[in-house]
Amino acid sequence: MPERLTVSEAPYTIGIPPFRPGEKADFGGGFAEQPGDLNRPEVTCTAQDTATHAVGLIRVLDDEHVASGEWDPKLDEETLLKGLEHMMRLRIFDDRMIKMQRTGLLSFYMRSYGEEAIAIAQTMALEEQDWLFPSYRQPGAQFVRGRDMVSMICHCIGNTEDNVRGRQMPVHYTWKEGRFISISSPVGTQFPQAVGVAMASAYRGLDEVCISWLGDGTSAQGDFHYAVNFASTFKPPVILNVVNNQWAISTHANLATGGRTFAERGLAYDIPSFRVDGNDFLALYAVTKWARDRASAGLGPTFIEVYTYRAGAHSSSDDPSAYRPQDEFECWPGGDPIDRLKGHLIGRGLWDEDKHTELTERIDAEVMAAYKEACTFGDLANGPYPPASTIFTEVYEEVPWHVQEQREELGK
Amino acid sequence: MPERLTVSEAPYTIGIPPFRPGEKADFGGGFAEQPGDLNRPEVTCTAQDTATHAVGLIRVLDDEHVASGEWDPKLDEETLLKGLEHMMRLRIFDDRMIKMQRTGLLSFYMRSYGEEAIAIAQTMALEEQDWLFPSYRQPGAQFVRGRDMVSMICHCIGNTEDNVRGRQMPVHYTWKEGRFISISSPVGTQFPQAVGVAMASAYRGLDEVCISWLGDGTSAQGDFHYAVNFASTFKPPVILNVVNNQWAISTHANLATGGRTFAERGLAYDIPSFRVDGNDFLALYAVTKWARDRASAGLGPTFIEVYTYRAGAHSSSDDPSAYRPQDEFECWPGGDPIDRLKGHLIGRGLWDEDKHTELTERIDAEVMAAYKEACTFGDLANGPYPPASTIFTEVYEEVPWHVQEQREELGK
Amino acid sequence: MAKMNMIAALNSALDLQLQRDPNVVIFGEDVGYFGGVFRVTAGLQEAHGAHRVFDSPLAEGGIAAVAFGMGINGLRPVMEIQFADYIFPAYDQIVNEMAKLRHRSGGEFWTPVTIRTPAGGGIRGGHHHSQSPEAQFTHTPGLKVVYCSNPYNAKGLLTSAIECNDPVVFFEPKRCYRGPFYGDPHKVPTWNSHPDGEVPEDYYSIPLEQARIVKEGGACTVIAWGTMVHVAEEAIRQSNVDAELIDLQTLLPWDRDTVVESVRKTGRCVIVHEAPKTSGFGAEMSASIQERCFWHLEAPIERVTGWDTPFPHTTEWDYLPSPGRIAEAIARTQEA
């Protein structure tokens, strides 16, 4: 468990982050926790059987990218390569989108940089019929479920083919077919909603697990507490993840919580709770699979703290050099999730640099092509946009008279 | 730690209370936990040093009313007798008020029956300058601080001498002089507010601790989470109590939480957390004193689960025989807080039945006299009430024009 | 037909919907085993099972969020907020989430939640058991807002609310649960002898978006909802003015045609509600009517409302619009 830093004990405590700009980010070596430290309990275990898992860190890949321990999911080559490819796709996609944003083709963007493993490994560990209820930091799940990239870019542009019809900011994807539930800006609202989705699955007798994510910062919201408490009470098939990437915009987790791990909060509600290395594809996969198996067996929720690092800016509006050392990510011992899986595959002789370069180029081309195609449906600078009439539709199932009057008043 | 009961595991879990009307309330003997089970750590301890205290039960008085163990506060005779007297006063006062309510002299009432020890022992363990931020179930604190009973009854009547000026329902006391902060109906709102009060004390360099209480049911509110998380972050001198009287109106705690103790929730935020026998005056006093000492030393918050039983109806509007056995309280092993302190005093030769009867009579007379005097300022059936003009005052510091216009429109 | 008070009528609507639609679930604080602090859900858990009618943790925000999620995934949740005053912890989930889901997802997702909540004063509830916060929901596109006033429309409107595929906030005037209230706290009539206490035992529904003309008249249009419908009726009786009384029933979207037609006919209008005047829903009615009926108006549109203060306890009869205050306003419209 990490130690918490504070400036002073009087008059009240104000936390401080490990480092501020100008300081040298020195985390004193790698993680103390190693693969094999923690056992993999039966899915029928009690919450308290996970007590050590909530303070430790479940890892499968060690610092040399070698997999070991009970949690090794022993995935086949195809799955591993798919995982690598999706992570690379997400990163390349993100980079392209940020470039679009910088040139005025998007109004705004948020990358998953450094956190690519999370939504991808976790979604791969689930079944197709499972519901995804993400925050803005899990768009990668859509690649796993095969969403058309052009359609994703059209949303981010807000052009005529945006299935959100230009109503929400970029990255607020919705994709019913992929059971990827509409992202909303107010942080954390999806967490207790996901509990409701899971209760409905259970009510209807369906083997449909619901997974949701929110951030370390967001865990301070009332909605976090509602989710955990309702999940604990009704025990529906839900997987609740706190993605602890250590930062909430400029606010380090040290400034906004008083210590202990996030995972321990789940334990206190009698929910099995795990702290997992969020940049370790295999560990993430394994823990999520465990949670799904448990949920599917009718044994209720699992709580997961995904320990990672927000490698990039919070969003295209943010410049983190104002509040943390620019090289903090590189110094942080958790590494890069893509490098780690790549290293693992290379170590096992399943991959090499040439293949990696080739795949990078292929995805690059794929993203470029998608980007160009998406722009044929309009870009933010030049349009076309969804027609103004989309302001008035789908507010209600049917357009009521007063909204209709206003639509006529606008006359578009 | 108590076990949780549920009806079924499918489709989702619905909790059940230990017993329903018509069933025999059988708790299988006394508490397993005994005085002396748990040590009394130094106030400088870490939160984790209280891990056993959060699942156990701190008791000082055993089933024979004998005090023992490290937590025995070794109070002097005067303090013990004062405590007994205040508890008796509160119960007699409550009974009188309920009678007034039944005869239409009050619109509504809520008793502290069975929970008299809580606010009284805890407030006695504090200093005069400390702030009390109660729910409706801690009016007894006012007796400790010497509030005039007539003034309390005038509030409950809502007559011309009500210092709340007839604006809130009965039992919504406010008493600035006693640092007893105005009670509000929306449950739980006071919990994070108390953290703010404590932060202000610390900011101003004052040794003024703030104590707050909320119920087991109320701990499901977002405000609970805000309080614990902000307290954990800023570590101000606050004492946060969850009064687990097992019922929230008709909802047993089993139906609305998934197990584990309430105290463990505090632990997960790195706050020292204690589970205490709420009908044991001495244990309550000792734990609260410990918390105050810690807060006063600048070491921040303490979290307390006060384990008790709501012996009476939720309020004058409630009839618990609809949802629990009528004799459940008598069967519950926690006993009656007044009987237990009385038994202890008798056991130590400091008290006897005659004195008890005499004191009862004296308080009876005191309450009767206060009640009669209060009624001279108006009763609910016959008035007089605060003038209608009180509707318009103190909405703002100064009466704005629109409120003034309305006051003139009413013309009273 | 049966005699029902409003509690029985609401209970009947819920019971029938539980029977007709297996996806209806009901939950909230104390609504399960106990049947609700106002007994509206009494007997439903026993009849339909603990998974369909159940007690929730004491957290309005959580209740709303969970209902939201259930609604996305095929259920038709009916949640109770024990008192309308306690709806505010759920405000974000209602106005930012439920109301916007269909729109924000391009129609991919929606959630047909019904939020039942007892509202309004007259029961000595003081600050926090008396508020009537309808206006705080009518400003939110995507919501429908309903306010019933008697057993007959309570059942019919609740039935429609549950069937509606948009989220509906459904206010129940708790002062009228057991009988109409004509402004005199000492007279406590029951629904027994009231024509709207005659309620079919079978299924029926009343469309949302439809106001109800309680009494026709030519001299002034009086618009009210909830408890104030009855108080206004009494005021009209006392005023000796041939006023038309409209029970708005649905506030968002409100019934333009009925209201506008009436005011164009009478040229005078009084709007009555219990909530504070400033930014109450009366403001919207007044502004809209003025826009649509300006050339027909013979006198200023009057609002008779609760004061711009918190709701008091002992002096609540001086707070609530009384028949006298309303009658005076009606009279003022006749002077012009």
Add this chain to the structure above:
Amino acid sequence: MAKMNMIAALNSALDLQLQRDPNVVIFGEDVGYFGGVFRVTAGLQEAHGAHRVFDSPLAEGGIAAVAFGMGINGLRPVMEIQFADYIFPAYDQIVNEMAKLRHRSGGEFWTPVTIRTPAGGGIRGGHHHSQSPEAQFTHTPGLKVVYCSNPYNAKGLLTSAIECNDPVVFFEPKRCYRGPFYGDPHKVPTWNSHPDGEVPEDYYSIPLEQARIVKEGGACTVIAWGTMVHVAEEAIRQSNVDAELIDLQTLLPWDRDTVVESVRKTGRCVIVHEAPKTSGFGAEMSASIQERCFWHLEAPIERVTGWDTPFPHTTEWDYLPSPGRIAEAIARTQEA
């Protein structure tokens, strides 16, 4: 005098209050070390210390509750809600708690909290970074509601808000942080050349409850607040009507005398706001003006507002009232 944009002006007000009153503390999400996502609190932590200006957990409800408690115990907290759209998790603490504390405690306790929050559209913020929820606070007695529109009044009004012993919700039109907005997103003027970008560096205050006549005129009264003040100004320019423009500044309580006098003079009125029309604060203004100026009105009072829909992203210029729509409304008032 110095040239300041609205961010600098607000920062200056905060800085001076921190200097003048040791009980002022400032907190909210990202307001401490970083100085706020809009930089309004930049430099204040360094200047005044981490206990006076600090980052809070990401929980608006907690921020409001803690501010409430601090206010009871002698402090004068200024809390920030990062976007007005995120004020709703704090809604209960604001409308049920802060607003009612003084009244409910018979004047024994009160809490002088100032809630600063950037509001309004025009920054491509979509549903949840664009709302202007002032009306949802004007219905709550006990609150004061302020909406600044330029650097000069931003500083003066914020100063008064902090000094006010009642809780104040203080809206800042984020579209105007760096310059006035006249309705054309392609023209981005700065405050540099605007007279209201001249801001004294020293302390001054502007009383709450006072509207500001931006431009005198005799043919129509146009009432606006926040960003819409500038859009309305542009509309008046385009309309060629000699309209009087009132910047309301404080919405609760609003400045009756200035407004009523103007409408009595002009006989015509257009109210402009960004929030949806139904139950927007324009409804209250319209209803109140109609009540007070009925016999002076020559034409229906017009409302030009955002539509009754969630706030869109790519089509926001079709959502926000444009100079053209406002000019048309002004013209309509002249036809009658």
